[in-house]
Amino acid sequence: MQSRRPAARTGRPRSAAADAAILAATREALVELGWSKLTLSDVATRAGVAKTTLYRRWAGKNELVVDAVAELFDELELPDRGSLAADIEGVVLQFAAILDRPEAKSGLMAVVAESTRDDALRARIRTSIVDRQKRLVMEGRVRAQKRGELPGDNDPAQAARSADLIFDMVAGAVVHRTLVSARPADEAWVRDLTRLLVLGLAGAARAS
C-alpha cells in the first residue's frame, strides 16, 4: 500500500507474511472486540509479532484498520449482466454483502468518523476504499451509454456531478440501510432501490 520505497535494496526486508498476518488479526479482533475495545497489543499477540513491529509499519489504530478493511473491498467487480438495472443490482448486492460482515461494519464507520478530524486519514480511506468503488460507477455508466440506456456526455462537468451524486446515493443508502436501519439490504430492497434510481435517471434524460 504505502509502497513509496524507491530503492531500499539494503538491509533486512520487511516480512510480507507479517503484513498479511497483522491485517488478518486486525479483522479478527474487529469481529470479536469491535473498534473501541480493539487494542494494538492484542492485534500484535494474535498476529504473532511484537507490538513494536506494528508501530513501525502503521502510525496508529486508524491507519491499520483502514488497510485491514480495504482488503475486503478487493473482491468488488462489475460483471456485465446485460442492462443498467441488472448491473447496478449486481454490484450493490456485492457491496451489501461485504458491508454485512461485522469487521466491515464496525471498522469502516469508525475510521470514517475519525477521518472527520484527520485529512490524511480521509485521503487514505479515499484511495484505498472509496475510489475503488467509484470506478465501478464510471464503468457502469459507460456501458449503459453504449447500450443506449443513458445519453452520452455532452457536458463532461455535468456528467461528473451526476456520477458523484449516484455514487453518494447508492453507497450511502446501503450503508444507512445496513448500519442505521439495521435491516438487510437483500434482493428485494436492492431491486426497489435500483428501480427508483433507473427511473430517475431515465426521467432526467428525458427532461433534459
Place this chain on the structure above:
Amino acid sequence: MQSRRPAARTGRPRSAAADAAILAATREALVELGWSKLTLSDVATRAGVAKTTLYRRWAGKNELVVDAVAELFDELELPDRGSLAADIEGVVLQFAAILDRPEAKSGLMAVVAESTRDDALRARIRTSIVDRQKRLVMEGRVRAQKRGELPGDNDPAQAARSADLIFDMVAGAVVHRTLVSARPADEAWVRDLTRLLVLGLAGAARAS
C-alpha cells in the same frame, strides 16, 4: 430522555442544569478532541461536575454522546413549501447543515459504528435520533399525496417499504456526501438529489 422514574419524590433531586452542562460540554469536547480522544474525565471538568456524577447518569461514553448529539436534531422541522420537491430540498438542507457541524460528524458516526456490536445502543440511537427524522419523511409523503403529487397508499405494506427506502437513500446520501466524499451538501447538490428522487418517484407512480 431516560425518564423512567415513577415517583422519586424523596431525596435530593438531580440537577437539570448539570444535565445540560454535561451535554454541552460533551459537544464541545467532540469539536475540540473528536470521538477517540474524548474522555469522560475531561467532559466532567468542562461541565464543572465531578466524574462520579457523570457515571451515575450515563452508562458510558457511547450513551453520553448519543444524547449529546440527539439534541442537535431537535431543531429539524418540515415547513410547507408548496411542493414535494421544495419540501424535500428544505429538510435535506436542514439535515445537511446539522451534519456539517463537527460535533455531529465525529460523534454520530462513531456511535453508529459502536452500535453494530451493541443492540441497546442501536435502539437508543433509533429512538433519540433516527425516528425523529423518519417522521418528517412520513409527513412529507402525506402532504404530497394530498397535493396529488403522489398516489395514495393502496398497499400499506408497499408504502412503508417505499418510505423506508426513501429515508435510507436521502439520509444515507447526505451522510456519504458529507463524511466520505467530504464535499458540501449545498443547494446545487441537494437540487440534483431531489430532482433525481422526484423523477424516480413519479416514474414509479406512472409505471405502476
Place this chain on the structure above:
DNA sequence: GGAGTTACGCTACGACCCGTAGCGAAAGCG
C-alpha cells in the same frame, strides 16, 4: 566471507484514562 544496514522480538517505562469505592456535605421531602 566480512561489513554495513535494516527489521525483528523482547523488556521496561512513564503517562494517561478507566470505572469504582468511600466519605462528608448539600438539597430536597414529610
Place this chain on the structure above:
DNA sequence: CGCTTTCGCTACGGGTCGTAGCGTAACTCC
C-alpha cells in the same frame, strides 16, 4: 428535624498507550 438521594472530592488497582533500548536475525554490497 429525620430520611433519602445527590453531589463533590479523593484515592485506588487495572489496563492501554507509545517509545526507548538492546541484542539478534536477515539481506546486500564489496
